[in-house]
Amino acid sequence: MAFDSNYILASLDIVSLFTNIPVDLALNNIEKRWVHISKKTNISKEEFVTIVKFVFSLLIISFANKFLILQ
16 A cells, blocks of 8 residues: 655554543643643533543553453
8 A cells, every 4th residue: 555745654653642641731831731621621621630530550462353451
């Protein structure tokens, strides 16, 4: 298969992406950038932070079009 010359082929290892991001760092960045984030969402900062903490606590595995979510 040939790719258009405007495309870039990239391979990313996302297996441990979130385990490498300290939760405190992510939450501090949300606090610093809330003015910008709030323009893109209708939920409160408290709800947003709760959701981020929840997502960071999950392990989501996808295989053969099936998802396994572990907490």
